[in-house]
Amino acid sequence: MHVLREEFDVVAMDFTTAGEASATIKRLLKKLGVNSSVVRRLSIACYEAEINLVIHSMGGKLILTVGAQDVTLTSEDVGPGIPDIDLAMSEGYSTASEDVRMMGFGAGMGLANMARNADGFSIESKVGVGTRIEMVFRLTDAQKTEGAV
């Protein structure tokens, strides 16, 4: 089966380019004709992931893999890592610095939002090293996940 793989570098604290990777990914999925509700859930999660990379990491990348059955979005970063993942997964939790919050970002890390919008979600993190999040979105089963949107 034909698989498409694309990588997008995301630069830490660069708000001029923040969101561009997500926009490109979204356009790409629409061109492929992926079901629009899947595209929407993925876009929401992808934007959260991208902004997280900009705000919380020292830089990282988003990797998009499109297969016949599903789309996988991976976020990898070099950064402080998350000491308590369960806590970080709770709604509203944020490690964003004061200046970032002043800009209206970082109300939460959005991990819960990502998990809610994805069909599969896994996260690994090492303090002082970085975080890797993998989200899977099923293509065949197009029904909307409750709570998305």
Place this chain on the structure above:
Amino acid sequence: MAKELHSVKLDKGKCVGCTNCLKRCPTEAIRIRAGRARIVDELCIDCGACIRVCEHHAKVAVTDPLSSINRFKYKIALPAPTLYGQFKNLKDISAVPRGLMRMGFNEVFDVARGADIVSRAVMEKLTEPDCPQPLISSACPAVVRLIQIRFPELIDNIVDIRSPMEIAASMARREFCKKHSVRPEEVGCFFITPCPAKATAVRLPIGHEKSAVDGVISMMEIYGLLSNQIRRDQGDDADYVFNSQNRGTALGIGWARSGGESLAIGEEDALAVDGIDNVNRVLEAIENDRLPDLKYFEGLACDGGCVGGPIAFENVFIARNRIRKLVSELPKVSIDKAVSLDELEALGDEMRLDKPIEPMETLKLDADFTEALKKMDKIEEIRKKLPGLDCGSCGSPTCQALAEDIVGGYAKEMDCLFLLKEQITLMARQMVEISELTREKNT
């Protein structure tokens, strides 16, 4: 979408293939082929951006000539609120309907009145418990088309109420027939518009079967005649009563400017955005769930709102300011005073959209997913060869678009001047080599 349905067209004789419009089309619907612009029907949203940028006036809006009103025994004019901003020193806005009467119309019904009604209907809609959030205005057909093409997931957020133009036409016809005891077929309703997208929406209504409007006349076309009439206006020389039944409130007229609609519905958590690129960006944000508190979204394709429509006569800033002044001088009537719930009730289904707004998946590379993936790879491969300058000389708006056009079979690699140059250099070198070889052989 069938060809004859679009209102923005190319005047072939005037087009020089200069590429000015190519890069300004928000949906990348223009290509230059064989030295002339072509509009890709499936992608065009009739926003009119290309009409504004074409220095050769080769992009035109197809509307009905004024003489077409004579197809009907009785003619009703439906002026868009924008019309009031077109005239210098307009002291009394009722000089406009009086002028229209003298031009041959039998009745004038303000589209601003339709706007009042839509405002009230939206206010009611917003109180319903299952109201989508944000509710998205259906007023600008170019924006609705954009949503159909690019944001199908937001279609369900579009308010299911017809446009002020449609509501004005239905009401005007019904009231005229009642008052004069004539049959509906004898009455023609003509919308006077700054907007090609509205002309398209009359030919191909979005969300309902048939339009109540019989013809669309461009503001540009009647500007001269009407301003003469207005200049000669004596106050009451035409047999016309402008009253609360056929005239809009200050808030309804305010719909001509961006933000007017949000102001009329009085919603705090509303956001008004004008200019198609801005609208595109904010819809993108809504799609990404970045505006969770937003209740109402008013998006208008034209800079400044409908006062900036491509077939309005006056400059957008001047017209907008005139509307602001005119509106501030009118009595302040709130929407719930101007439109009663009974009145809404009476309109009933006439006011609602009754056909689903379909997504138009024009972005798709292929109906088959595996094929689309393969095409995506090919596109990427070609795009890497292209210079990435997005110069437009190939006739496609960007290098990416050319790569897609090549894979789609609408263009070829040698349309790129840079690849062509390389190819020629290569061929020239080969020629030299061949001739040197033959010379060597001969000596």
